[in-house]
Amino acid sequence: MLTGWGRTSPTAATLCAVHDEADVVDAVGAATPERGILARGLGRSYGDSAQDAGGIVLDMTTMSGFTRDGSTLRAQAGASLDDVLRAIVPEGYFVPVTPGTRFVTVGGATAADIHGKNHHVEGSFGAHVRRMRVVTGTGEVVECAPGSDAFAATVGGMGLTGVITEAQVDLLPIATSRMRVDTERHADLDALMAAMTQGDHQYRYSVAWVDSLSPAGRGVLTRGDHASLADLPAGTDDPLAYDPRPRLGAPPWMPSGALNRASTRAFNEAWFRRAPRERRGEITSIPAFFHPLDGVRHWNRVYGPRGFLQYQFVVPDDASALVGLALQRLREAGAPSFLTVLKRFGPGHDAPLSFPMQGWTLAADIPARIPALRDVLDALDGEVIAAGGRHYLAKDSRMSAQTLSAGYPQLARWRAMRDALDPRGVFASDQARRLGLTLGSAP
């Protein structure tokens, strides 16, 4: 039984380990359109993106080799950013984009066209991919580069155009493995958003945590960049030392109500108070800055057996009021969220299913067990769409087909590109079935 990170909607598929590209070619060639085939990485998408009920799911994590040549990473699709970072940080390189967890694969990062704290400056993961190899629906291996239809449809294509087997990615040279971070506490949402609008361009990385239970929308803004050698205290042994270690593990079983308004309120209060009113130039580590939750193994279990979802949307700059409205609606619905994150995006990628666009993105983790949530989120979907925004497929576990097509005006173009790559219609996922993503596809 497979689920996404949110542990909702489990379905069964035949899991099949692949060790090289030839295995992938064989598996895709043998696949039939009835239930289809899909590649899966580390299962960090929140909803049903990496599930294919009744079909074949390729476990790509057994194809995890990679090499670095100068500032170019050549990685098999199943290589995790965790493994990559362990190898390249001590050599003075960093991945071009990292999400809030390093436990994602290169293939998944490309297929979901993930973004990170540097989106406003450096764009999404797909913008740093130079070439990739894709096994298409006919079992052919296609090597593609930016500019081609195969590339554009596969970046953000959620694995429905083919199986990515290998990618070449530009890396970022770094002088140290430390981060130089500025932290500011803001008492309300307006002040927080104003600070981001005014100052984000001065930082490579920027993200804000918002207290979802505070009516004012108070938050903590953390921004920074890789520290230079001069930033480190004198006598630092190894400026490129990198040692990410998980510290805690959530218990395998948690009661459904453990994460409630009271515990979330206590957490949010502590998190807000812990942050300094203003602190400049703090030196911290890569894991502490980028991947704080990776310090707790299986943190997704704290939401109990019913699981959780993450509601993430983006709206253009002129619809920034949607951020406050969404926070208000979720608060009124009694949805406790300890992880609510606000970020400004830069311009989007030209891939038709890529999520980011210039504007504001809000992401809130919410327990799935709250019944009022359905209607509240459906109504919010409508507001986001009316404002010209859209929702992130890698987080989605519940939106409607109408919400999808309204948010992605290039969907028809993507479907045409997809059909050309998969004329037999063998690539499928639970999410694609739920949203009619590949609808109109042959046969």
Place this chain on the structure above:
Amino acid sequence: MINAVGQAQSVLVLGGGSEIAGAILRALPAARLQRVVLAGRRSSVMEERAAELRGRGIADVETVDFDARDTASHGAIIDAAFDAGDIDIVLLAFGVLGDQEALESDPAAAVDLVTANYVGAVSVGLHVARRLRQQGHGRLVVLSSVAGDRARRANYIYGSSKAGLDAFAQGLGDALAGSGASVLVVRPGFVRTTMTQGMSEAPFATDADAVAAIVVAALAKGRETVYAPAVLRPVMAAIKALPRGVFRRLPG
């Protein structure tokens, strides 16, 4: 697919005229519901239900001839329903109550009732399970009855058919473990419907909407067995523990 907040997209009702099934269709979160197949004996009730569902904006509503006794037809009916698209929830809701006194003096009629309630359910249930297993997801809701927990003098023929159905449904649920599909066994008590009209009410009598609310909540929680109303669980546990001599003397 049923999404993360329990919104289903497609439902197949076996026993399309069933009042409890109708109430469940009204109670299910319906914002994503786009396809309903009502399978049952041709009746104005089923056609009215189909019209009501279309009136609610459900794009694809169809009615299909289905006779629980005609087991030879089941495979083709179930395949046709699933071939047109995945089915998220199957409601096995058909059943005949019968008149116990008349049945006792007419064994052929008793066989007919048992054939519909039990044999028909085994047949169609296995066909449904085969397709759910293939698609790797889906919920089968089986409307059993507290009458199957312990057969009473007053309705033991019906009760025995429900006892068989209940045991079958539980076993089927176990057989489907790990397949992505699962079975919810519902044991209502006395439900005020046209089927029970004119009968004297049993204690803890309920109505179809109340049963439906319990079924929808149980689906959301992923439960495998549920009583309606919930109080019948301890009540039936106590009744099952009664010695024969005492149970036989109970009223009703």
